[in-house]
Amino acid sequence: NSGLSSHYYDRICPEALPTIKRVVEDALAQEQRMGASLLRLHFHDCFVNGCDGSILLDQTPTIDSEKNAAPNANSARGFEVIDKIKDEVDKVCGRPVVSCADILAVAARDSVVALGGPSWKVRLGRRDSTTASQSAANANIPAPSMNLPALIKNFEDQGLDEEDLVVLSGAHTLGFAQCRNFRDRIYNETNIDPAFVSHLQTICPQVGGDSRLAPLDPTPNSFDVKYFSSLASKKGLLSSDQALLDGGETAELVLKYSGDAEEFWEDFAESMIKMGDIKPLTGNRGEIRNDCRKVN
Numbered sequence: 072n073s074g075l076s077s078h079y080y081d082r083i084c085p086e087a088l089p090t091i092k093r094v095v096e097d098a099l100a101q102e103q104r105m106g107a108s109l110l111r112l113h114f115h116d117c118f119v120n121g122c123d124g125s126i127l128l129d130q131t132p133t134i135d136s137e138k139n140a141a142p143n144a145n146s147a148r149g150f151e152v153i154d155k156i157k158d159e160v161d162k163v164c165g166r167p168v169v170s171c172a173d174i175l176a177v178a179a180r181d182s183v184v185a186l187g188g189p190s191w192k193v194r195l196g197r198r199d200s201t202t203a204s205q206s207a208a209n210a211n212i213p214a215p216s217m218n219l220p221a222l223i224k225n226f227e228d229q230g231l232d233e234e235d236l237v238v239l240s241g242a243h244t245l246g247f248a249q250c251r252n253f254r255d256r257i258y259n260e261t262n263i264d265p266a267f268v269s270h271l272q273t274i275c276p277q278v279g280g281d282s283r284l285a286p287l288d289p290t291p292n293s294f295d296v297k298y299f300s301s302l303a304s305k306k307g308l309l310s311s312d313q314a315l316l317d318g319g320e321t322a323e324l325v326l327k328y329s330g331d332a333e334e335f336w337e338d339f340a341e342s343m344i345k346m347g348d349i350k351p352l353t354g355n356r357g358e359i360r361n362d363c364r365k366v367n
């Protein structure tokens with residue numbers, strides 16, 4: 072038990088959660104992809120020294136910003152939406168009582184709900200870090216080139232098991248990836264559908280076009296099971312996605328989720344809570360930032 076509680080803000084600021092939801096919904100009305108981007112921010116926060124808002128800190132002479140780490144640079148997005156949420160929440164609460172780390176966790180949940188996915192009770196009371204670590208971000212955030220044993224080990228290091236790996240990879244039912252992250256797969260791998268390869272090669276040339284986008288599943292704005300059914304037909308976009316079919320237990324889970332949205336939803340919610348419990352700062356550790364980009 073991490074010491075977090077879903078009722079944390081009930082008394083100190085009852086309007087906090089409705090305010091976050093409203094700003095998330097406004098942002099998604101502008102651009103649906105933002106839901107995917109916000110969900111990913113929470114993941115990239117939690118995998119680097121716990122869910123402590125470290126990913127939000129800008130580079131300074133004393134902050135080793137995670138935004139410049141390879142998995143985040145020119146890729147992580149949604150920071151302006153988090154700033155907007157923080158502004159509005161501090162206004163409605165009258166003072167800064169809601170941590171940036173909690174804002175990330177709630178915005179991730181509200182994004183999933185807004186795109187047709189499951190809801191869950193977000194456990195709250197995380198405090199914000201006063202440090203960031205680019206090297207830890209590089210070391211701990213999984214890479215799309217990883218094979219199944221490496222992915223399992225990466226999740227295990229965070230206290231997450233093979234089921235968490237498969238079901239949380241299901242987050243790739245939302246959003247997009249850049250050519251540079253799937254080029255190797257579409258030019259060098261064989262466990263991929265030939266028609267799918269031809270199509271992707273028109274988007275992603277062998278040379279150049281590094282930032283061109285392809286959806287991670289056929290319905291990037293809808294939280295459905297198409298991510299899993301695509302893997303079953305060798306249409307996973309990332310090498311790390313398709314790799315889930317390489318193991319007995321993980322392959323079985325992929326096939327189960329591909330035909331059972333209820334089960335996917337239930338297990339996704341459970342694993343998101345588990346991921347959100349990774350090493351939170353509580354008590355007098357850390358701080359409640361005034362500005363999510365800066366330490367106080």
Ligand code: HEM
Pocket residue numbers: 104106107108110111114145146147148213214215216217222236239240242243245246247248249250252287309311
């Ligand atoms: C299992 C290991 C994982 C790997 C190797 C991985 C890797 C990646 C990569 C390479 C991208 C594309 C980034 C870009 O091209 O700019 C991406 C996108 C994304 N990832 Fe993951 N990811 C993993 C797990 C997760 C998890 C656990 C979540 C959330 C719970 C997640 C949520 C997302 C989302 C929503 C996007 C789309 C973001 C957008 O469109 O802005 N991923 N991931």
Ligand SMILES: [Ca+2]
Pocket residue numbers: 115116117118119120121122123124125126
């Ligand atoms: Ca962190």
Ligand SMILES: [Ca+2]
Pocket residue numbers: 243244245288289290291292293294295296297298
């Ligand atoms: Ca989808």
